[in-house]
Amino acid sequence: MSREAPPILRLQDVSLTFRTRAGAVRALNGASLAVHEGEAIGLVGESGSGKSTLARAVLGLNPERSSRIEAGRILIAGRDVTRLSQAEWEGARGHPVAMVFQDPLSFLNPIMRIGRQIAESIERHAPDRRVEERVGELLALVKLPPSLARAYPHELSGGMRQRALLAVALACEPRLLIADEPTTALDVTTQAEILALLRDLREQLGMAMLLITHDLGIVSSACERLYVIYAGRVLEWGRSQDVFGAPAHPYTVGLFQAARADRDAQGRFATIGGEPPDLGETAKGCPFAPRCPSAMAECIQSMPGVTVVGEAGSHAVRCWLYPPAQDAAATAGHVFGS
Amino acid sequence: MATLLALQGVTHTFRRSGGALVTAVRDVSLEVGESETVALVGESGSGKSTLGRIALGLIRPDAGRVLIAGKNLHDMANRELRRERIAFQPIFQDATASLNPRRTVRDLLRQALRQRGADRNEHMRIELLESVGLRPGSLYLERYPHELSGGQRQRLAIARALAMKPRLIIADEPLSGADVSMRGQVLNLLLDIKKERGLAYLMITHDISIARAFADRVAVMKEGQIVEEGPAGVVLSKPREDYTKRLLAAVPQLAY
Ligand SMILES: Nc1ncnc2c1ncn2[C@@H]1O[C@H](COP(=O)(O)OP(=O)(O)OP(=O)(O)O)[C@@H](O)[C@H]1O
Ligand SMILES: Nc1ncnc2c1ncn2[C@@H]1O[C@H](COP(=O)(O)OP(=O)(O)OP(=O)(O)O)[C@@H](O)[C@H]1O
Ligand SMILES: [Mg+2]
Ligand SMILES: [Mg+2]
Numbered sequence: 001m002s003r004e005a006p007p008i009l010r011l012q013d014v015s016l017t018f019r020t021r022a023g024a025v026r027a028l029n030g031a032s033l034a035v036h037e038g039e040a041i042g043l044v045g046e047s048g049s050g051k052s053t054l055a056r057a058v059l060g061l062n063p064e065r066s067s068r069i070e071a072g073r074i075l076i077a078g079r080d081v082t083r084l085s086q087a088e089w090e091g092a093r094g095h096p097v098a099m100v101f102q103d104p105l106s107f108l109n110p111i112m113r114i115g116r117q118i119a120e121s122i123e124r125h126a127p128d129r130r131v132e133e134r135v136g137e138l139l140a141l142v143k144l145p146p147s148l149a150r151a152y153p154h155e156l157s158g159g160m161r162q163r164a165l166l167a168v169a170l171a172c173e174p175r176l177l178i179a180d181e182p183t184t185a186l187d188v189t190t191q192a193e194i195l196a197l198l199r200d201l202r203e204q205l206g207m208a209m210l211l212i213t214h215d216l217g218i219v220s221s222a223c224e225r226l227y228v229i230y231a232g233r234v235l236e237w238g239r240s241q242d243v244f245g246a247p248a249h250p251y252t253v254g255l256f257q258a259a260r261a262d263r264d265a266q267g268r269f270a271t272i273g274g275e276p277p278d279l280g281e282t283a284k285g286c287p288f289a290p291r292c293p294s295a296m297a298e299c300i301q302s303m304p305g306v307t308v309v310g311e312a313g314s315h316a317v318r319c320w321l322y323p324p325a326q327d328a329a330a331t332a333g334h335v336f337g338s
Numbered sequence: 339m340a341t342l343l344a345l346q347g348v349t350h351t352f353r354r355s356g357g358a359l360v361t362a363v364r365d366v367s368l369e370v371g372e373s374e375t376v377a378l379v380g381e382s383g384s385g386k387s388t389l390g391r392i393a394l395g396l397i398r399p400d401a402g403r404v405l406i407a408g409k410n411l412h413d414m415a416n417r418e419l420r421r422e423r424i425a426f427q428p429i430f431q432d433a434t435a436s437l438n439p440r441r442t443v444r445d446l447l448r449q450a451l452r453q454r455g456a457d458r459n460e461h462m463r464i465e466l467l468e469s470v471g472l473r474p475g476s477l478y479l480e481r482y483p484h485e486l487s488g489g490q491r492q493r494l495a496i497a498r499a500l501a502m503k504p505r506l507i508i509a510d511e512p513l514s515g516a517d518v519s520m521r522g523q524v525l526n527l528l529l530d531i532k533k534e535r536g537l538a539y540l541m542i543t544h545d546i547s548i549a550r551a552f553a554d555r556v557a558v559m560k561e562g563q564i565v566e567e568g569p570a571g572v573v574l575s576k577p578r579e580d581y582t583k584r585l586l587a588a589v590p591q592l593a594y
Binding site for chain 2: 018020021022025045046047048051052053102103104105106113145147148149150151152155157158159160163180181184185186187188189190191214254255258271272276278280
């Protein structure tokens with residue numbers, strides 16, 4: 001994989017705020033990440049940490065009227081798309097990024113047959129293809145019977161809808177697939193088939209993938225690198241083997257513990273203690289400090305810079321337990337995970 | 339143990355647009371007793387959600403009977419039916435579709451609490467939100483469903499179902515979008531309520547760890563039929579059917 005070419009996706013210090021009747025919600029607060037061609041990247045974090053907002057921001061899909069990117073840049077294959085309007089996005093044919101949404105029903109057109117929705121996606125990408133045939137291929141790829149082409153979304157089971165949406169996304173042969181919880185509604189057998197399909201597509205077509213999931217087992221087996229996000233900030237990132245092998249940030253540690261733990265002696269499930277932050281106020285310090293078992297005075301004062309941990313140099317964290325290096329330039333390359 | 343819900347020989351066939359006839363549920367019999375938890379597992383498209391909708395009276399089966407506390411659901415007068423429906427609360431697979439997008443969180447909860455004549459004050463609504471981990475609750479009251487994250491919306495749907503103080507909750511993949519920590523919180527809450535109020539659950543899930551933690555009995559569905567059923571401990575540790583073994587097998591583990 002060439003590190004010369006610009007990454008297929010790069011976010012640089014992106015901050016995004018939603019306006020609601022009850023005030024502002026800062027869902028992204030200086031988030032940075034990079035996905036290179038052909039890479040499989042995991043994005044993990046608790047519910048409400050900003051994962052879907054980040055994914056939608058890449059495709060300009062956050063509500064135009066009530067959300068605003070206040071700072072930072074989003075680059076797709078080197079091109080700045082931060083300020084593209086909805087109309088400009090819709091005009092962007094042959095777009096290299098496609099997305100599978102967490103919530104299939106709200107992104108499938110309820111009054112259009114599944115086959116037609118897949119066909120439109122093909123036509124947008126490559127109008128001259130033999131569309132009918134390709135629709136059949138795509139349905140087969142996601143393990144759906146050909147007869148489903150004529151069905152409407154409400155006639156599908158939850159897991160079938162999720163796979164139909166995946167077929168729509170794959171129809172435009174994206175260079176990057178952003179998959180937001182693509183297998184949550186699937187039993188393990190179907191899930192395993194879909195994950196194998198995504199792996200094949202990456203190997204055959206060199207498609208990159210940004211996988212958002214709560215299932216850390218999937219991330220550890222399917223992703224080369226991962227980013228851990230909390231309160232709209234990336235707190236830790238690195239190669240899967242390094243981060244899972246030696247998680248640095250106390251938040252990551254808590255997340256992994258909750259995933260590993262069975263129930264305790266009282267039959268209770270493990271959780272991370274404390275409350276997720278109120279995104280209305282922009283605290284100065286580390287957003288995790290109020291819940292952190294290792295919090296120190298400086299954690300409340302300010303957000304630390306980036307520290308490379310481990311020997312491989314491919315694992316980094318923002319946490320005062322790992323004081324940042326003096327030489328900022330030495331770590332700059334790691335800020336975006338390159 | 340008194341039987342709360344009984345499905346007897348239930349069959350239902352859909353004609354999908356495009357002509358395919360799909361017998362989503364085929365001659366299924368299943369009972370849920372007072373304060374019992376039954377987990378319904380099976381692969382995608384096997385008929386689980388359809389069976390749940392039949393139990394809720396949302397789909398009238400082509401054949402078979404649905405009994406609520408011994409009475410045939412489809413013989414009940416409307417008012418009686420409405421009362422029983424409140425006692426049986428759904429949590430749907432797709433939370434977005436079940437929450438009116440034009441109502442704020444406050445309105446949605448108020449409406450649910452009112453059904454039980456219990457909407458007394460803001461404090462109750464906040465308490466309800468906080469019980470499903472939406473804290474501080476006051477932060478969410480003014481929001482609309484689309485202004486919540488996926489997991490937050492799912493928990494709102496759970497809060498709303500609990501507000502009606504049901505006797506049976508029919509939950510379709512209730513925690514599929516929740517992270518591990520949150521899942522722990524909500525499962526702990528559901529376990530508590532089960533203990534305190536003797537609530538019964540019909541839990542549709544593909545997550546075997548939820549079935550293991552939660553269920554007294556497990557029923558396994560395949561192509562519209564129940565192919566294996568029994569005490570959770572037995573079905574999940576010594577599955578008889580190959581199909582069940584496969585469903586239990588491939589859970590991805592942390593690789594490091
Ligand atoms: N349209 C919106 N208006 C206001 N607030 C929003 C909106 N969309 C999301 N939020 C808030 O922004 C925060 C981040 O939401 P986001 O959907 O990105 O979370 P997530 O990490 O995807 O969570 P989940 O795992 O539950 O899906 C949440 O606190 C959510 O309530
Ligand atoms: N309203 C409908 N009209 C036509 N066919 C339907 C309808 N609802 C469900 N079906 C079909 O019935 C079958 C069973 O669907 P159901 O939703 O019950 O499956 P499920 O077990 O819940 O699957 P999943 O785990 O994917 O949610 C599927 O083949 C589906 O296409
Ligand atoms: Mg989300
Ligand atoms: Mg279903």
